[in-house]
Amino acid sequence: DAGVIQSPRHEVTEMGQEVTLRCKPISGHNSLFWYRQTMMRGLELLIYFNNNVPIDDSGMPEDRFSAKMPNASFSTLKIQPSEPRDSAVYFCASSGLAGVNFYEQYFGPGTRLTVT
Amino acid sequence: GENVEQHPSTLSVQEGDSAVIKCTYSDSASNYFPWYKQELGKGPQLIIDIRSNVGEKKDQRIAVTLNKTAKHFSLHITETQPEDSAVYFCAASPRWAKLQFGAGTQVVVTP
16 A cells, blocks of 8 residues: 655745645545654644544644645645745655554655745 | 653664663653654654553564653664664654654664
8 A cells, every 4th residue: 555645755946936735645544644844843743634624733833834635635735925944844644543553643755845 | 732852862873782762751641652763865654652551562673661650751672783773753642643753863873
C-alpha cells in the first residue's frame, strides 16, 4: 500500500506569491495532519482533520495560512501571500480508524518550501 | 499545554554500543508516546510506541520504557549500526490524536 503522498517535493517561490501544497493520505485513514518543521521551532502541528472536518487549527500561524480537505483522499495547505519566514519543510501525516492503531501517525516525505 | 523535553540533543556512539535518549513530559493526561526516526531529506518514520498502561516494549534492537509517575520515557537502541544514524524524536499525546514533539536527538554511529 502506498504511503502518504505529498506534492510538490520542492517549491521555490517569490515573496507575495500564492503557494499550494497537496497531500494524499493513506487509503482508509480518517485523520489527516499538517506539520511544519524548522530548525528553530522543530515539528509544529498546524491543523488536523477528522473525517474531512477541521478539528483543531490552533497551530495555524496566521490568516495567510488555510487548509482544506474536500474529500477523504485529498487535502491542501495554502499560503497566500507567502513570506520568507514561511520557508520550512511541510509534512502531511495520516492515521487510521479507532482501535489499536488509532494514534499511529504516518508521515509523508514532505514539501520543502523556499520563499525568496 | 503539553511540553516535551528531549535529551541529549546530539549523541555519538561507537558501532555496537548502546544509545539511550530520554524525554520528559508535563501533562499527566498524556497516554500515548511514540518515537520517530528521521533520515536526511525524509519524513519522520514511526519506529516504536508505548501506551500508558505498559511499562516497557521491545522490538528487536529497540526498546522503550515509560515511567508515568516520574513522567519520563526513554528509547534504548542496542548493538547500534551505522544505519541507526538519524534524528530521533519523541512525542507525547495529551489528548485525542494530537502529538507534542520533543526537539530531537541527532544520533551518529561511528564505525
